[in-house]
Amino acid sequence: MIVDFERFVAAESPYWAALETMLSTCEKDAGKSLAVPEVKELHYLYQRASSDLVRLKGFPNEPRVRARLEALVARAYAEIHEVRGRSRRLKPVQWVTLTFPTTFRRRRSAFSLVVAATLAGVLFGAFAIWLDPDAKTIVLPFQHLSGNPSERVAYEEGRTDDPVGEMAPMFSARLMTHNIRVTIFAMALGVTLGVGTLILLFFNGIILGAVVCDYVLAGETAFVAGWLLPHGAVEIPAILVGGQAGLVLGKALLGSGDSTPVSLRVRAVADDVLTLVIGAALFLVWAGIIEAFFSQYHEPVLPYWIKITFGSIEILALSLYLSLAGRKDRHA
Amino acid sequence: MLKKITASLDILTPEGVAFSLPLAGPFLRFLAWVIDFACVSSIVMLLGACVNLISPILPRLSATMSILVYFCATMGYGMLLEWFWRGQTIGKRMLGLRVADDHGLRLKFSQIALRNLLRAVDALPFLYATGGTACVCSRHHQRLGDYAAGTVVIRHVNEPAADLTAVQPGKFNSFRAYPSLEARLRQRVSPQEAGLALQALMRREEFEPEARTRLFGEFAAYYRKLAPFPEEATFALTDEQYMRNVVETLFRPRSAAAAPATRGLSSSQSALLVPPPPEK
Numbered sequence: 201m202i203v204d205f206e207r208f209v210a211a212e213s214p215y216w217a218a219l220e221t222m223l224s225t226c227e228k229d230a231g232k233s234l235a236v237p238e239v240k241e242l243h244y245l246y247q248r249a250s251s252d253l254v255r256l257k258g259f260p261n262e263p264r265v266r267a268r269l270e271a272l273v274a275r276a277y278a279e280i281h282e283v284r285g286r287s288r289r290l291k292p293v294q295w296v297t298l299t300f301p302t303t304f305r306r307r308r309s310a311f312s313l314v315v316a317a318t319l320a321g322v323l324f325g326a327f328a329i330w331l332d333p334d335a336k337t338i339v340l341p342f343q344h345l346s347g348n349p350s351e352r353v354a355y356e357e358g359r360t361d362d363p364v365g366e367m368a369p370m371f372s373a374r375l376m377t378h379n380i381r382v383t384i385f386a387m388a389l390g391v392t393l394g395v396g397t398l399i400l401l402f403f404n405g406i407i408l409g410a411v412v413c414d415y416v417l418a419g420e421t422a423f424v425a426g427w428l429l430p431h432g433a434v435e436i437p438a439i440l441v442g443g444q445a446g447l448v449l450g451k452a453l454l455g456s457g458d459s460t461p462v463s464l465r466v467r468a469v470a471d472d473v474l475t476l477v478i479g480a481a482l483f484l485v486w487a488g489i490i491e492a493f494f495s496q497y498h499e500p501v502l503p504y505w506i507k508i509t510f511g512s513i514e515i516l517a518l519s520l521y522l523s524l525a526g527r528k529d530r531h532a
Numbered sequence: 533m534l535k536k537i538t539a540s541l542d543i544l545t546p547e548g549v550a551f552s553l554p555l556a557g558p559f560l561r562f563l564a565w566v567i568d569f570a571c572v573s574s575i576v577m578l579l580g581a582c583v584n585l586i587s588p589i590l591p592r593l594s595a596t597m598s599i600l601v602y603f604c605a606t607m608g609y610g611m612l613l614e615w616f617w618r619g620q621t622i623g624k625r626m627l628g629l630r631v632a633d634d635h636g637l638r639l640k641f642s643q644i645a646l647r648n649l650l651r652a653v654d655a656l657p658f659l660y661a662t663g664g665t666a667c668v669c670s671r672h673h674q675r676l677g678d679y680a681a682g683t684v685v686i687r688h689v690n691e692p693a694a695d696l697t698a699v700q701p702g703k704f705n706s707f708r709a710y711p712s713l714e715a716r717l718r719q720r721v722s723p724q725e726a727g728l729a730l731q732a733l734m735r736r737e738e739f740e741p742e743a744r745t746r747l748f749g750e751f752a753a754y755y756r757k758l759a760p761f762p763e764e765a766t767f768a769l770t771d772e773q774y775m776r777n778v779v780e781t782l783f784r785p786r787s788a789a790a791a792p793a794t795r796g797l798s799s800s801q802s803a804l805l806v807p808p809p810p811e812k
Contacts, residue, residue, distance in 0.1 A: 250549040388652040
């Protein structure tokens with residue numbers, strides 16, 4: 201019990217001030233490691249402030265002192281009881297060679313599911329166009345895709361002007377930002393327990409399957425492969441990785457068979473979700489550049505076999521990167 | 533005694549210490565978002581104007597940069613500010629709000645990024661209708677992004693000192709002659725009880741005479757029983773005057789409490805504060 205409040209505050213204030221100073225130092229530099237004596241001191245000051253707060257609870261009419269002490273104890277609690285790794289300085293090389301590919305592999309079951317959803321959409325879209333070509337205007341509600349494929353191929357191959365020309369950088373920027381937004385949306389739909397993510401990817405699959413089937417049925421397989429492969433080889437996996445992040449989040453929210461509280465489950469996957477989204481965004485920057493500066497050129501300017509080979513090499517490189525990078529590291 | 537009308541995040545530490553962080557409600561958060569929206573729009577316009585300066589020389593590059601600037605500003609504003617300002621954006625700072633971990637732990641960058649990326653869903657279908665609805669329905673006023681990232685938005689509360697001039701204008705408080713009894717009174721009264729007594733006195737003119745007499749009669753009886761003072765201190769005091777003395781005793785500011793004694797001790801000084809570790 202505090203009998204003399206003034207004396208209590210006078211005696212304890214230096215300890216509170218010392219704790220405040222230590223906390224400010226810790227908070228300013230998140231990567232800083234404290235020496236053992238400093239840790240002991242911090243813990244002692246925290247316990248002392250906590251004890252003071254408990255004593256103040258029985259002395260309720262000093263709201264300012266109580267508020268100050270509560271804020272101090274809250275900050276100290278955050279520093280002392282945080283068991284997750286501290287945010288360290290960014291290490292881009294390590295992130296690219298280790299963090300991202302190992303995170304991708306650790307969450308491969310989610311990736312398998314998004315691939316399945318997309319493939320289901322592709323098959324559905326292809327089947328719809330094959331069965332009922334008149335449904336094209338419904339399945340492909342985009343003006344540049346609704347025309348006759350052969351006519352478009354003839355037009356593209358007969359062009360003498362530059363299809364994108366000086367507009368290429370702007371076109372590239374538009375593609376990048378749009379696709380990154382779509383990927384973020386696919387991830388964000390994970391809050392619907394992953395259902396929204398799967399629906400979005402299924403519909404993306406429908407469009408992809410319908411376009412490919414439409415061109416293949418028109419006998420323009422080389423054109424559609426040369427058109428889509430160079431950028432699609434990276435763009436489609438990137439969106440799938442965004443969907444993978446969404447499913448990881450959705451699974452954490454759903455928590456089937458896991459009795460851990462939802463907030464702890466989500467906390468445990470937050471780093472992985474962010475890693476996957478950043479990785480997908482980086483892929484999309486590359487895809488945006490290729491789509492604007494490479495994919496839009498067709499025969500006779502750029503032979504299809506070159507474009508198809510380029511796309512195939514991208515797929516191979518991406519597969520090797522995602523499946524092998526970081527495997528030799530003992531932490532992987 | 534008082535109905536709790538504002539939400540708070542209550543945390544009980546393993547040491548058994550409880551503290552609570554007051555949470556920001558949907559309306560306050562909406563206001564902060566409006567300010568932030570204005571800030572983002574201003575930033576986009578300002579940077580757009582800068583990019584336009586190169587438009588006469590490099591029009592394509594200028595157009596490309598405009599697209600990228602818009603994207604980076606809208607996506608990065610919340611993330612960067614909340615990271616560097618420890619959970620605050622301009623709007624939140626102006627309204628005294630802050631993003632915090634929902635377990636009271638240190639906020640991580642992945643949490644900040646996630647709560648900002650999930651605005652894509654919270655903003656649907658317009659004006660954050662989804663996020664706003666989730667915020668209203670949630671116990672901790674969390675939008676979906678907060679829920680998924682394990683964050684809450686707390687608010688700073690500046691507890692104002694009670695205005696005792698309206699309660700005890702220039703009157704002598706006979707309780708002051710008994711400091712130990714005053715200390716006991718302060719110790720036995722909860723914050724809710726003290727607040728209720730203060731509110732009753734502040735609003736005493738609004739009561740009907742009969743209700744006023746009855747109310748202060750009940751209050752005084754309760755406090756007389758809770759922490760009795762000798763007859764010399766309470767002689768000829770009406771119930772209302774008794775309660776004025778009580779409230780003045782409870783809320784009287786103390787100089788030592790208002791000013792922290794020492795700030796910014798050197799490391800050697802602070803080291804002296806810690807007792808030496810026990811010898812093995």
